Amino acid sequence: MKVCIDPGHGGEDSGAVGVSNGYFESHGVLDIGLRLRELLLPHMEVMMTRDTDEFVSLSERCQMANEQSVPVDIYVSIHLNSAQTKASGWEVFTSGSTKSVELANKIGYRHAERFPTQKNRGIKRQSFYVLKSTKMPAVLWEGCFLSDPTESDWVTKDETRQEMAEAIAGGVFDFFGIKKNIYGTLNLSIGERVAKIERHLGL
Ligand SMILES: [Zn+2]
Secondary structure (H helix, E strand, O other): OEEEEEEOOEOOEOOOEOOOOOOEHHHHHHHHHHHHHHHHOOOOEEEEOOOOOOOOOHHHHHHHHHOOOOOOOEEEEEEEEOOOOOOOOEEEEEOOOHHHHHHHHHHHHHHHHHOOOOOEEEEEEOOOHHHHOOOOOEEEEEEEEOOOHHHHHHOOOHHHHHHHHHHHHHHHHHHHOOOOOHHHHHHOOHHHHHHHHHHHHOO
16 A cells, blocks of 8 residues: 655645634645655555645646656645635545545545544545645645634644644555554544654644
């Protein structure tokens, strides 16, 4: 099993910006991606389209995933949303292929389970570049809205991004039918789980 984690944006491309705090989408999604990698690595091979704050074009991202000598099984793109109008919540976009929809449903299930009070905007088909141009089942997860004052403050918390990474990891494990999963670590408090991963990440 091999997963490609694709933290959106980076470098001069900040992506969305937190309305209440100036928090960069590019920083948040990299942090979530690194946390996700730590959770997946004991169980599968993981590659990332970027693991530092650098600009990588969309075509480079897809090429990287498509041209691995050990093929990538699934591609998970990580984003935080923004809208001109009042909007909040999470959603997962799919390419429309059966496997992409299946993966999105698994991740969505775990996300909704972990954040039951957050607005569920659902699983949607969308022709985003990274969904169209990757050869393997791909999804694009939008964890919350940086244009929403409450959600933009919420996502700056380490605990929130840790739990978001755990939700995505849970969906990935479900997709591959891995029973022995991160939920084994939930006997630790969220503070302990954050600290455990941050030691690895050197944060
Ligand atoms: Zn984005």
